Amino acid sequence: MGERLAFILLESPLELVPDEIRGHPQVRRSARRYGVDVGDLLLDKSLHYNAMAALPRKWKRGRPDIVHITLLNILDSPLAEEGKLEVYIHTVSNRVYRVESRTRIPKHLERFKGLMAQLLKLGRVPPEGEPLIYRVADSLGEFLSSRREGLALLWERGERASPRRVASEALEEGLLLGIGMFPRGDFQRSVLRKASRAYRLYGGRPLKAWTVAARILCAAEEIMGYWGE
Amino acid sequence: MGERLAFILLESPLELVPDEIRGHPQVRRSARRYGVDVGDLLLDKSLHYNAMAALPRKWKRGRPDIVHITLLNILDSPLAEEGKLEVYIHTVSNRVYRVESRTRIPKHLERFKGLMAQLLKLGRVPPEGEPLIYRVADSLGEFLSSRREGLALLWERGERASPRRVASEALEEGLLLGIGMFPRGDFQRSVLRKASRAYRLYGGRPLKAWTVAARILCAAEEIMGYWGE
Numbered sequence: 345m346g347e348r349l350a351f352i353l354l355e356s357p358l359e360l361v362p363d364e365i366r367g368h369p370q371v372r373r374s375a376r377r378y379g380v381d382v383g384d385l386l387l388d389k390s391l392h393y394n395a396m397a398a399l400p401r402k403w404k405r406g407r408p409d410i411v412h413i414t415l416l417n418i419l420d421s422p423l424a425e426e427g428k429l430e431v432y433i434h435t436v437s438n439r440v441y442r443v444e445s446r447t448r449i450p451k452h453l454e455r456f457k458g459l460m461a462q463l464l465k466l467g468r469v470p471p472e473g474e475p476l477i478y479r480v481a482d483s484l485g486e487f488l489s490s491r492r493e494g495l496a497l498l499w500e501r502g503e504r505a506s507p508r509r510v511a512s513e514a515l516e517e518g519l520l521l522g523i524g525m526f527p528r529g530d531f532q533r534s535v536l537r538k539a540s541r542a543y544r545l546y547g548g549r550p551l552k553a554w555t556v557a558a559r560i561l562c563a564a565e566e567i568m569g570y571w572g573e
Numbered sequence: 574m575g576e577r578l579a580f581i582l583l584e585s586p587l588e589l590v591p592d593e594i595r596g597h598p599q600v601r602r603s604a605r606r607y608g609v610d611v612g613d614l615l616l617d618k619s620l621h622y623n624a625m626a627a628l629p630r631k632w633k634r635g636r637p638d639i640v641h642i643t644l645l646n647i648l649d650s651p652l653a654e655e656g657k658l659e660v661y662i663h664t665v666s667n668r669v670y671r672v673e674s675r676t677r678i679p680k681h682l683e684r685f686k687g688l689m690a691q692l693l694k695l696g697r698v699p700p701e702g703e704p705l706i707y708r709v710a711d712s713l714g715e716f717l718s719s720r721r722e723g724l725a726l727l728w729e730r731g732e733r734a735s736p737r738r739v740a741s742e743a744l745e746e747g748l749l750l751g752i753g754m755f756p757r758g759d760f761q762r763s764v765l766r767k768a769s770r771a772y773r774l775y776g777g778r779p780l781k782a783w784t785v786a787a788r789i790l791c792a793a794e795e796i797m798g799y800w801g802e
Contacts, residue, residue, distance in 0.1 A: 413680070420784045422780070451639065452682070455619065506801050507795075546651050554645065555787075571775070572734055
């Protein structure tokens with residue numbers, strides 16, 4: 345039995361506002377509103393919907409809220425508290441960051457967005473002292489090649505498996521559990537090719553990323569004996 | 574075995590900006606920013622921190638983010654999908670609202686805040702057609718007196734019990750499970766007095782509201798047989 349559960353949030357829709365739309369009035373207005381430079385602004389579909397109209401693959405971009413809710417779920421878990429968790433963020437730009445499990449994620453989305461903009465610019469947060477979130481690889485391929493254990497996706501076309509089975513296989517084999525952070529569409533083919541296995545938890549409609557994470561955590565915590573009678 | 578799991582989000586820190594601070598520059602600035610009337614603005618500690626300095630019990634107020642994350646967790650569950658969930662919001666102002674389990678909560682906090690402001694003003698959302706969230710009682714006492722089954726709190730001074738035990742007792746006895754929505758401090762005495770039981774899931778530090786909800790949902794879904802092997 346492995347010691348830790350490892351998650352990677354795949355294709356996380358976190359990016360600074362891209363160059364080609366920095367002049368758009370909606371973008372400039374939101375930078376003014378937040379009192380930041382346009383180059384320090386995180387892309388947010390809810391604010392930049394019109395500005396994003398011409399961006400390629402726009403349905404998978406500008407959704408920091410999904411990453412936020414998922415991280416809040418993962419990092420508040422007893423498993424994180426007990427130091428039995430490894431968490432990584434892989435972004436749409438193919439960077440990989442490690443999130444220390446003692447990190448206190450801001451509960452308010454606007455503060456989280458500020459933190460993520462800083463992370464993307466500097467490669468780490470906080471800027472000084474011991475880093476809590478920091479870049480560990482410049483691509484998913486590079487990151488995976490540094491690990492012995494395989495990547496298992498939570499994927500709507502994966503094999504049906506209960507949270508308990510996923511958690512116990514992940515703990516036994518040290519699998520890295522990959523959860524897609526996009527609101528719709530599918531994993532990129534380059535991500536799918538890297539996975540050695542794929543699971544689906546529920547027979548109904550696809551679950552949100554944070555629900556998938558919470559169910560696996562719950563099962564792992566039971567396996568690890570953190571609950572009472 | 575009961576048919577449904579029932580949650581009530583207790584002392585939810587949802588309120589419109591109170592009269593006494595509507596003139597504060599921080600409040601007026603944020604109303605301008607969002608392009609809404611000050612009277613339609615939801616109190617948000619992250620934006621109104623200075624303005625809130627003089628408010629009584631300010632540590633339990635202005636935290637729509639906690640309710641948001643908890644509702645997103647509850648309503649994305651397989652249990653909600655299968656129609657086996659009842660959800661209520663009790664606010665700091667002692668109103669009780671029912672949330673239909675098919676409600677799609679906005680994923681973005683700013684949109685959720687707009688929805689909650691509308692709910693507090695009109696007593697229901699959407700304003701027209703079949704309501705999805707609507708007032709059912711003008712006080713917690715009135716609400717509880719309309720139900721046969723008891724209120725069980727998730728409370729750090731409750732009896733230690735696993736998510737599975739809490740879920741199975743709640744399903745068997747039709748208990749209403751009350752989760753506190755405040756960031757710190759304790760339940761009001763008037764709420765504590767109304768509870769017939771109290772549970773604590775985890776022996777370590779207190780879990781966040783959304784984690785408590787997710788663990789109980791996970792256990793209930795296993796009991797109901799929604800997971801595969």
